[in-house]
Amino acid sequence: MHPATLQSLTTHNCVCVRVCVCVCVCVCVCVSPAEEDQNDSYSRLLLQYFLAEGVVSGHQLYLASARDDPDDMIQTELASSSRFGHCYDLSKRMDTQMLQAVQRHTFYPPQEKTDEQTSSLGPYAGLLKSIQTVIHREGFDGSGSEGKVRNVLRLGLHSLGSALWGDDVCFSESPASGHALTTFLYALRALLRSSLSVAMVTVPAHLIQNKAVLGRVVKLSDAAVALESFSSSERQTNPLYSDYHGLLHIRQVPHLNCLMCEAPDNKDLAFKLRRKQFSIEVRNTTVYFVTLPPDDVCVCVCVCVCVCVFYCLGACEGDRCEYLVTGC
Amino acid sequence: MFPELNSILSSSPENFTEGEFILLSDRQADASFLIHHYLTFYLRARCRVCFLGLVQSFSHYSVVSQRLGVNLTQAKEKGQLVFLEALKASPGVLLGDESSDKTAALDYLRSPCPELRGLYEFVWNSLSRAGGEDAAESWGPPVLIIDDLSVLLSLGVSAGAILDFTHYCQATICSQLQGSMIALVRCDDEEYDEDEESSNYLLKALSHQCSLSLRVEGLSTGYCRDIHGQVEIWWRGRGMKNQRKIFQYKVHDKGASFFAPGTSRAVL
Numbered sequence: 001m002h003p004a005t006l007q008s009l010t011t012h013n014c015v016c017v018r019v020c021v022c023v024c025v026c027v028c029v030c031v032s033p034a035e036e037d038q039n040d041s042y043s044r045l046l047l048q049y050f051l052a053e054g055v056v057s058g059h060q061l062y063l064a065s066a067r068d069d070p071d072d073m074i075q076t077e078l079a080s081s082s083r084f085g086h087c088y089d090l091s092k093r094m095d096t097q098m099l100q101a102v103q104r105h106t107f108y109p110p111q112e113k114t115d116e117q118t119s120s121l122g123p124y125a126g127l128l129k130s131i132q133t134v135i136h137r138e139g140f141d142g143s144g145s146e147g148k149v150r151n152v153l154r155l156g157l158h159s160l161g162s163a164l165w166g167d168d169v170c171f172s173e174s175p176a177s178g179h180a181l182t183t184f185l186y187a188l189r190a191l192l193r194s195s196l197s198v199a200m201v202t203v204p205a206h207l208i209q210n211k212a213v214l215g216r217v218v219k220l221s222d223a224a225v226a227l228e229s230f231s232s233s234e235r236q237t238n239p240l241y242s243d244y245h246g247l248l249h250i251r252q253v254p255h256l257n258c259l260m261c262e263a264p265d266n267k268d269l270a271f272k273l274r275r276k277q278f279s280i281e282v283r284n285t286t287v288y289f290v291t292l293p294p295d296d297v298c299v300c301v302c303v304c305v306c307v308c309v310f311y312c313l314g315a316c317e318g319d320r321c322e323y324l325v326t327g328c
Numbered sequence: 329m330f331p332e333l334n335s336i337l338s339s340s341p342e343n344f345t346e347g348e349f350i351l352l353s354d355r356q357a358d359a360s361f362l363i364h365h366y367l368t369f370y371l372r373a374r375c376r377v378c379f380l381g382l383v384q385s386f387s388h389y390s391v392v393s394q395r396l397g398v399n400l401t402q403a404k405e406k407g408q409l410v411f412l413e414a415l416k417a418s419p420g421v422l423l424g425d426e427s428s429d430k431t432a433a434l435d436y437l438r439s440p441c442p443e444l445r446g447l448y449e450f451v452w453n454s455l456s457r458a459g460g461e462d463a464a465e466s467w468g469p470p471v472l473i474i475d476d477l478s479v480l481l482s483l484g485v486s487a488g489a490i491l492d493f494t495h496y497c498q499a500t501i502c503s504q505l506q507g508s509m510i511a512l513v514r515c516d517d518e519e520y521d522e523d524e525e526s527s528n529y530l531l532k533a534l535s536h537q538c539s540l541s542l543r544v545e546g547l548s549t550g551y552c553r554d555i556h557g558q559v560e561i562w563w564r565g566r567g568m569k570n571q572r573k574i575f576q577y578k579v580h581d582k583g584a585s586f587f588a589p590g591t592s593r594a595v596l
Binding site for chain 1: 392417479481514580581
């Protein structure tokens with residue numbers, strides 16, 4: 001398989017990681033829910049970054065969405081530039097040739113035949129079955145011919161838990177299919193653990209009535225990030241937050257195959273959507289820009305395929321660092 | 329295993345208390361590093377270990393244990409370690425695949441009213457044959473490690489069923505076989521998780537059953553890179569033996585260090 005390497009830069013406040021994918025150690029998996037902001041716009045953008053990185057790296061894509069046609073979502077992929085490796089320009093669309101070169105799988109519930117929901121997976125049984133089938137058919141679980149060039153499958157699952165999936169966890173405190181979402185995430189985690197794949201899941205946290213469910217969703221993931229947008233809160237007028245569009249909370253840092261992962265100095269992050277990029281910054285602090293030689297990068301992260309929802313490339317401009325989210 | 333934790337608990341692979349039910353829990357932190365401690369500790373102590381891997385795969389524990397100096401694959405081959413790969417087997421069972429694991433141990437994924445009788449019988453079969461009729465080596469007391477119990481709540485198992493399961497395991501392993509049992513329960517903030525099917529409820533009930541409790545929490549002052557959290561150790565004995573102590577900790581690549589609050593190297 002081709003190695004996907006990202007330059008690693010470690011700053012005073014944010015750890016960016018080098019991820020080297022090698023065949024022999026590549027069994028890792030990531031399920032990372034990005035809590036959706038009030039209007040879903042930012043989390044959808046992060047999902048697109050994630051998928052764009054897959055296109056540029058030549059990975060296979062799997063996209064499931066109940067609201068928008070997944071084919072349309074992939075069409076609006078971000079154009080890449082080569083400034084720092086993989087950076088994306090939000091104002092442009094990706095070259096269609098590049099998109100067509102990538103093998104894609106989609107799942108759109110209105111177009112799928114629904115079987116009777118007999119298991120504890122509830123409305124997600126079809127989705128899990130579809131993912132399992134793709135993983136097995138394309139040989140991501142090690143099945144298939146020995147000579148086949150191995151690749152990585154990137155799964156983007158949009159807005160799980162929303163009513164459009166047939167789930168009532170977003171409009172009932174005691175939902176009938178109360179454990180469908182968590183059971184699905186558990187099974188997804190299991191599938192990813194036995195295959196060369198990584199998944200990014202977005203969840204509309206602001207709609208889920210029972211907050212305990214959200215806690216369980218976070219614990220079932222390897223990495224979890226929450227986006228708190230200011231657009232509908234009183235923080236919008238607070239001068240402290242005038243430079244940003246929202247806050248980014250790191251709820252969970254993965255530590256797969258290791259006791260502990262490299263911990264960031266500062267988890268106080270905010271984001272801003274600019275015309276051409278989505279940037280994540282350490283809030284109101286001066287950042288020192290330090291590069292580490294490759295050997296010092298945390299071993300545990302090197303072993304994993306794509307552990308974090310985002311890894312960031314840092315670029316210093318004066319005394320402020322901008323982090324360009326490149327997905328993983 | 330972590331030498332500093334051994335000295336705090338006054339135990340070592342050569343000399344440890346038998347018949348213990350150790351409860352690990354966390355809130356706003358991750359106590360799974362303690363699972364690795366106990367797994368390597370009891371394997372070093374030459375105990376027969378049954379490990380219920382409900383949230384991670386075998387390879388994860390194997391890689392970490394390697395760094396801590398214990399070879400899990402070898403332990404499994406020798407018959408010292410019985411590992412239930414419950415996580416990896418779950419999609420097949422949930423989707424009703426024909427090729428899936430048919431054992432009763434995973435019944436909690438199958439039946440309309442999930443229960444853990446099959447899982448208990450798996451544990452009993454793994455640990456009741458102490459030494460084994462055909463084993464060339466005789467092992468020490470049996471040990472059950474569960475990582476983790478709270479995920480069963482996410483799968484629809486009731487708190488009552490989980491408590492029945494732990495009660496049966498404790499009666500069999502700790503009282504009858506004089507072995508030990510270690511279980512991890514992961515909790516959220518109490519304001520979000522108060523009802524009878526919550527992990528907080530489970531934790532409260534299990535705290536009464538256990539003989540030693542290690543509660544891991546994040547720092548009340550917020551995130552700190554050099555101090556990952558604090559551990560409250562509660563020896564639940566009678567009279568003078570009932571005591572609590574708090575330590576702060578930091579997890580490294582190959583272990584963890586524990587220190588009295590305020591004495592972290594980053595602070596001093």
